[in-house]
Amino acid sequence: MLYVDGKHDYWTYTDDLRWSENLDDGAEILVHDCFSSIGVTLGTIAKVLFGRRYTYLDRATSLARFRLAPPSAKDRLRVLAQLPWFLRNVGIKILLRLRLAPVAKIFGHDSPYDPY
Template sequence: METATSSDFSAALAAVAGVEGWLTDAQARRLWDAARALPASAQVVEIGSYRGRSTVVLARAAEARVVAIDPHAGNDRGPQEIEGYASEAESDHEAFLANLERAGVSSRVRHVRRFSADAHAEVDGPIDLLYVDGAHRYRPARDDIREWGARVAPGGTMLIHDGFSSVGVTLATLRLLVPSRSFRYLGRTGSLIAYRRERAPLARNALRQLAELPWFARNLLLKLAIVTRLRRGEWPY
């Protein structure tokens, strides 16, 4: 017999079945488990919502309200969609609102329509669960991990999409998290990499993350093969 939690998760997956985005079922489960473990008083923040796929999963799992930060401005929209998507951005925004409504979570999500760097004043206090899936270029990814990561409460969780997959996110991770003593690497679900804010042994924490580099190399080769049309298939994430 299904437990209440697994049937709730199945319902959340069904709610996002038609929502475009980049989140596998296994990654949705990881978000779900992290959000589900939190009390109603917790703070959940998502950077990069797109059409609401991950937002809906977080909001259906969490008792707490979710702050979703996304400018819907047409930049860094998805793989190979860095600039020039202004007209699609408005449709993304409308689809985001409609998808939240359809999934019954509109009242549980506060959308901050700003770039993450300009959204700090919109979020008070420490963050218990931070999901980073905004701009994937090096600088904004680095700033999200550094500035928003600094706001994760001790014992809190930071989940980052496209880790050891996107070049920008991976370089930011190598710079900030591989040599970190304050974020313990917990592992990954596909490209969704997970950290807990707690003191971590430097060498072991670094080695665990560096051990993911062969998988990163494999993702780069796959992307190269897709871009050069040597291979068809889904962009790895």
């Protein structure tokens, strides 16, 4: 198993995924802040959605689970299905930076802190 929770930019995340070269086929990879960080989400789109090595399985809030296996078209669609959740998180973060917490509350966010 590989657990990735590092600097949340595209380059570091995709470099961290290279550790999967040490795993056997079928091994699992857990990625923290997978669909709540812009850099990690962009890396997931590049390496999972358009890649050939990783299959998206599921997520629990911001922790996503992948398998080291070639993805099918259905697997790729499951990645795309996570993008609305990601866009909501980014939108709320922007609203909080703009000090528009009352607007963020309309979208179900009732905390002064970033989602995930």
